[in-house]
Amino acid sequence: MIIDHLDEPLPGSSLRPTPPGHAYTDPSIFASEQAEIFEKMWNCVLRADALPSVGHWKTVRIGREEVIVVRTRKAGVQAYFNVCAHRGMRVCTAAKGRSRTLQCGYHAWTYALEGDLVAAPNLTSMPDVDRQQYGLRRVQVREWLGYVWVCLAEEPPDFDEAVLGEVRTRFGEIESIDNYGIESLRCGKTKTYDVAANWKLIIENFMECYHCATIHPELTEVIPEFADGLASQRKNGEVHGSNFGQDVHGFTVDGSASGFGELPSIAPGQDRRYYAITVKPQVFINTVPDHVIIHRMFPVSESRTTVVCDWLFLPEVVAKAEADELDLTKSVELFHRVNRQDFEACELTQPSMSSKAYAGGGALVPSEHHIEEFHAWWYQTLGLRRDADAEDSAAAPPAPAPAA
Ligand code: FES
Ligand code: FE
Numbered sequence: 001m002i003i004d005h006l007d008e009p010l011p012g013s014s015l016r017p018t019p020p021g022h023a024y025t026d027p028s029i030f031a032s033e034q035a036e037i038f039e040k041m042w043n044c045v046l047r048a049d050a051l052p053s054v055g056h057w058k059t060v061r062i063g064r065e066e067v068i069v070v071r072t073r074k075a076g077v078q079a080y081f082n083v084c085a086h087r088g089m090r091v092c093t094a095a096k097g098r099s100r101t102l103q104c105g106y107h108a109w110t111y112a113l114e115g116d117l118v119a120a121p122n123l124t125s126m127p128d129v130d131r132q133q134y135g136l137r138r139v140q141v142r143e144w145l146g147y148v149w150v151c152l153a154e155e156p157p158d159f160d161e162a163v164l165g166e167v168r169t170r171f172g173e174i175e176s177i178d179n180y181g182i183e184s185l186r187c188g189k190t191k192t193y194d195v196a197a198n199w200k201l202i203i204e205n206f207m208e209c210y211h212c213a214t215i216h217p218e219l220t221e222v223i224p225e226f227a228d229g230l231a232s233q234r235k236n237g238e239v240h241g242s243n244f245g246q247d248v249h250g251f252t253v254d255g256s257a258s259g260f261g262e263l264p265s266i267a268p269g270q271d272r273r274y275y276a277i278t279v280k281p282q283v284f285i286n287t288v289p290d291h292v293i294i295h296r297m298f299p300v301s302e303s304r305t306t307v308v309c310d311w312l313f314l315p316e317v318v319a320k321a322e323a324d325e326l327d328l329t330k331s332v333e334l335f336h337r338v339n340r341q342d343f344e345a346c347e348l349t350q351p352s353m354s355s356k357a358y359a360g361g362g363a364l365v366p367s368e369h370h371i372e373e374f375h376a377w378w379y380q381t382l383g384l385r386r387d388a389d390a391e392d393s394a395a396a397p398p399a400p401a402p403a404a
Contacts, residue, residue, distance in 0.1 A: 015363035016372050019379075023361075024198040024353035030302035031064075032382050033199075037281045039063035039152045042163050044283045044296050046148050047187055047310065051077060055113060058096040061298060062152055067139055068092050068102065069148055072113040077143065079150045080115055080136035091136065102136065111136050145285075145294070146183035146312075166279045177277070179266045180287050185312035188291075188321055189332045193307045193339060197346035198353065199282070199299040200378070202307065205342050206276070206284050206295075207370040215341045218334055222248050222255050223274055229367055241273030248272075251288035252330035253337065259326070260290040260317050278370075280377065286335070290317075293335050303350055309339055 023029055045060045046069060057070035059082055066082040068091065084091050084104040091104045091111065101118060103110040110119040116135040123129065140151040142159050149163065156162075167177050195202060205211070212219060212226035220227040224245045249257035251274065262271055266289060277285045284295040291313045298306040311332050313321075320326035352358050364372055379385075 013363075014366055016368075018361040018364060018371075019375055020361040021353040021355065021358035024200060024350065025302055027302050029382075030198075030299070033299070034063035036382055038299065039065065041153075041157065041281055042142065042149045042151045042159060043281075044145075044147045044149050044279070044294075045069060045079075048077060048143055048146055048148050049186070051148075053098075055098045055100055056096070057092060057098070057102070059092050059094070060150075061300075062150065065152060066090065067150060067152075068136070069141075069150065070102070070113055075114050077141055077148050078113070078115065079139040079141045079148070080111075081139060083137065084109055085117065085134040085136065086120070109134075144183075145177075146185065147294075163279055167277055167285075170275075170277045176267070176270070176275075177285070177287070179270060180263050180292055181265055182285075182292050182294075182312060184315070185263075185292060186315045186318040187310045188313045188318045188328045189311040191309050191332075191336060191339070193309065193343055195305045195307055195343045195346060196303060197305060197343070197350040198302055199297055199305045200374075201346040201349055201353075202297060202305055202343070203278060203280075203374060204371045205346055206278060207374060208368045210365060210367055211342075211345065215345055216338055218253055219338050221245070222251060222334065241270065241275040244272045244274070250290065250331070251334060253333040254330065256330065258290055258331050260313060260331070262289045263291075263314065278374075280374075291331055295339075307339070307343070309335070311335070 039062065043062050045062070045067070046058055050056075050058060051069065051071040054071055054073050057068055060067050060069060067079050068082045069077060069079045072078050080091075080102075082090050082092055084106065086104065086107055086109045089104055089106040091102050093105060101110050101112060108119075108121055109117060112118045112135075115132075115138055117123075117129070117131040140153070140156045142149045142151075142163075144159070144163065149159070151157070164174055167174055171177065208229075209226050210229040213229060216226065222244060223242045225242055244251070245255065248255040250259075252258050270287070271289050273289075275287045279285065282297040282299075286293040286295075291311060294310045294312065296308045296310075298308070300306055311328065313328065313331075317326060317328075321328045
């Protein structure tokens with residue numbers, strides 16, 4: 001049962017309510033989230049250069065589905081449900097590989113990289129079989145920021161509106177992020193975190209800086225205004241990033257200069273600032289003058305989430321690091337510590353979500369207003385009513401929709 005009083009302050013205070021604890025622990029709510037959020041929205045799944053040449057493929061999990069993402073000969077990067085059209089076996093059974101075709105290991109139905117069925121035992125004796133119809137089922141694909149984004153819905157939300165719209169909301173326009181040239185950066189480091197917490201706790205944590213003074217000593221050293229608990233936000237219609245401290249020379253674990261220089265096209269106002277954007281439902285973009293940090297979240301269960309974090313630098317910087325002429329450690333270490341501090345906080349919060357003491361939910365302070373907006377979006381997307389008399393309808397969250 002979800003009881004929510006989101007439109008009213010908590011009695012006698014300026015605090016606002018959160019969803020109740022079981023929103024973070026109930027497997028049926030998690031199933032609804034998979035169906036209504038992750039299987040209907042655009043998901044950022046991998047860096048496009050992780051598929052460097054024709055035939056390279058990777059499998060990724062989105063909602064309850066597994067998807068093959070492959071670089072084809074004729075159609076760039078494409079994606080398919082990892083389901084054989086014959087009798088359903090997984091076609092690709094590893095996390096990644098490279099092949100000329102995609103062949104199922106059960107009865108050897110074989111698919112072109114472009115998806116059509118091209119060979120199968122005795123196929124020539126069945127000339128009526130439509131090779132497109134019995135090809136792999138296609139998933140919608142876009143590339144943006146150098147990443148492959150996929151959507152399982154047959155009629156996906158407009159990418160420009162749904163994904164770029166989040167950036168416009170944050171910056172007022174799209175150029176501010178274009179300045180970083182993220183699509184042409186290279187990944188200098190990737191770290192994968194297995195976080196024992198519900199995905200919403202991780203988003204909520206990212207949306208506020210009320211916790212920064214308590215748990216992020218290194219980050220607040222570099223960006224002192226975070227110690228006041230204020231995340232970067234738009235002020236008077238102006239885009240406002242978060243300023244580096246006066247004596248800080250770079251976004252590194254000790255504030256020392258990274259020596260990488262700035263990304264070439266950033267605006268003068270972006271040269272000593274940190275910006276952060278959440279692209280719902282599973283991406284965080286963090287920009288600093290000389291690199292960009294991108295998180296992708298993959299919910300595994302109601303209490304477990306995989307987070308993959310990439311540190312992106314200019315290609316020449318990564319090349320020098322690979323040649324041991326340059327060290328990325330101090331830059332990577334800062335956000336790696338931030339990640340560990342944040343994820344530990346989320347993991348220490350998750351068990352309390354099933355406590356009697358949190359059954360009615362908790363409270364948001366005014367500076368956590370982004371979280372309140374996120375909750376409103378969550379209720380709306382899941383079709384859960386937010387008023388107290390919606391107890392009955394909320395008691396039974398919408399049944400998971402069939403995968404598109
Ligand atoms: Fe794939 Fe039979 S299930 S070939
Ligand atoms: Fe944090």
